Amino acid sequence: RALLAKKAVVSTQSTGGVxxxxxxxxxxxxxxxxxxxxxxxxxxxxxxxxxxxxxxxYACDCWDAECKTTYGWVEIVGCADRSCFDLNAHAKATSTKxxxxxxxxxxxxxxxxxxxxxxxxxxxxFKKQAGQVTEAIHNMSDEDKLKMQEQLESDTYKLVxxxxxxxxxxxxxxxxARVSKTEHVRExxxxxxxxxxxxxxxxxxVLECNFKVRENDEKRTWLDLPxxxxxxxxxxxxxxxxxxxxxxxxxxxxxxxxxxxxxxxxDSSGSIGRRYTRTDEIGIPFGITVDFDTLKFxxxxxxxxxxxxxxxxxxxxxxxxxx
Numbered sequence: 278r279a280l281l282a283k284k285a286v287v288s289t290q291s292t293g294g295v296x297x298x299x300x301x302x303x304x305x306x307x308x309x310x311x312x313x314x315x316x317x318x319x320x321x322x323x324x325x326x327x328x329x330x331x332x333x334x335y336a337c338d339c340w341d342a343e344c345k346t347t348y349g350w351v352e353i354v355g356c357a358d359r360s361c362f363d364l365n366a367h368a369k370a371t372s373t374k375x376x377x378x379x380x381x382x383x384x385x386x387x388x389x390x391x392x393x394x395x396x397x398x399x400x401x402x403f404k405k406q407a408g409q410v411t412e413a414i415h416n417m418s419d420e421d422k423l424k425m426q427e428q429l430e431s432d433t434y435k436l437v438x439x440x441x442x443x444x445x446x447x448x449x450x451x452x453x454a455r456v457s458k459t460e461h462v463r464e465x466x467x468x469x470x471x472x473x474x475x476x477x478x479x480x481x482x483v484l485e486c487n488f489k490v491r492e493n494d495e496k497r498t499w500l501d502l503p504x505x506x507x508x509x510x511x512x513x514x515x516x517x518x519x520x521x522x523x524x525x526x527x528x529x530x531x532x533x534x535x536x537x538x539x540x541x542x543x544d545s546s547g548s549i550g551r552r553y554t555r556t557d558e559i560g561i562p563f564g565i566t567v568d569f570d571t572l573k574f575x576x577x578x579x580x581x582x583x584x585x586x587x588x589x590x591x592x593x594x595x596x597x598x599x600x
Contacts (some may be wrong), residue, residue, distance in 0.1 A: 295326065297338040301358050304470050308342050308354050309563055313529050316483045316503045335362040344482040353478045361466040368466075376464045381543050386459045390419040393452040403443060413438045414445075426453040469521040487560070500560035501583060511540045512556045516568040525567045525592060529577070532596035563599055 296302045305324055312322055327339040368375040379435040392414055400407045403579035413436060417425070420583070425434045425445065434445040483506070489495035504510055513529050526542060533540040541561065543552050549566065556564055566578040570589070577595055580587045590598055 278560050281598075298358060299454055300468070300470055301338055301340070301356070301557070304356050304472055305342075306338060308356060308472060312342060312344075312354070312479070314503065315506050316487050316501070317344055317479075318486060319510050321482075321486055323350070324359060325350075335359050344478075344486070346482060351478060351482065352475070353482055355475050356470065356472045359469040359471055361468050364466050365471065375466065377467050379463045379465070381461055381463055384459050384461045386457055388455055389458050390422040391454055391456050392417075392422055392425075392450060395449050395451045398446075398449045402446075403447065406441075406443070410436065410443050410445075422453060426450070432565060438445075467471075478496050497554055497557070499557035499582065502560035502562070504562040507540045507560050507562050508539065509559070509561045510538045511563045511565060512552075512561050513540055513542045514549060514564055514566045516566060518544065518546065519569075521572055522567045525571055525577070527591065528596075529565055529567070529595060533599065536596055536600045538596070538599055553580065553585075565595060565599075 290423075296305065309322065309324075313319060314479075321344050323343050323345075325341050325343055327333075327336075327341070327521045332339055338358040340356045341352045342356070343350040344353050355527050364375045367373070383419075394411060394414065394461070396407075396411075399410060403410050414422075414425075425436075428434045429445070429447045429450060433447075436443045436445050464585050483502070484500070488502040489499055489501050491499065511533060513533075515526050515527055526544070530540055530542060541556070543556065545552065547555075553564060562582050564580040566580065568578065571592065574589075575592050576589045577592055578587045579595060579598065
């Protein structure tokens with residue numbers, strides 16, 4: 278019953294009915310899309326369907342998104358198809374009709390079986406239960422209503438309501454007839470799909486899955502946070518404390534902020550390599566270095582955190598490139 282997230286689908290047909298509704302399939306696909314976009318790799322992600330003996334009483338289908346960590350597989354998102362359990366329960370407890378209505382573009386005419394009861398006879402026979410009996414008869418299928426009519430021609434009819442049963446006599450039913458009913462509005466009880474995200478667990482899994490070590494250098498660790506969620510998207514690093522670098526640093530910072538890109542200026546006295554390492558450790562995806570070539574050619578170095586590759590870019594184009 279466990280499906281890898283990369284094989285999640287959005288239709289019941291393509292899973293052979295394992296996912297019971299297209300709506301549930303849609304939510305599972307969106308959950309997968311979200312989790313992978315924040316940095317949980319497909320290889321560490323799976324969906325597990327609840328067994329019947331662990332299903333919540335209100336759910337008709339339930340799935341957990343699980344992430345593989347050093348602690349094993351950990352549930353991080355739960356998604357329950359509650360169908361119309363809640364509204365039906367409220368409607369039953371309050372005897373109130375809780376439905377939604379959809380206006381039909383073209384009215385529908387259909388034949389239904391209608392039962393007319395002798396209310397006086399029903400009330401006298403069943404007293405406080407008369408309402409329950411009346412509602413149960415009106416809610417019977419057309420097939421059961423016709424079956425009751427046939428049986429009442431020669432005998433009584435046994436009506437079962439939950440754990441109780443009632444004897445319906447011919448005198449309680451005034452008429453059973455087929456009538457035409459034209460519907461201009463479709464009534465239905467809305468269903469609910471309830472996704473529940475464990476944000477603390479997701480955050481832990483994102484950090485664990487993205488904590489990495491540089492190849493051949495165990496002391497150089499880095500955080501492979503997707504740029505989408507990295508708190509700081511870019512660092513601006515002057516190569517040295519040369520005062521001539523300051524105008525370029527201020528210009529780049531202002532351009533980045535104007536585009537809504539959170540950035541951090543690190544003008545400390547450490548070597549540029551050490552400052553790169555510091556920014557890698559806190560997951561900053563890109564680094565802009567202002568150096569002496571910047572003074573000559575109006576260009577800067579843009580460094581990618583993951584690959585450590587660097588390219589020269591004109592100062593005027595740098596912010597748009599990062600964006």
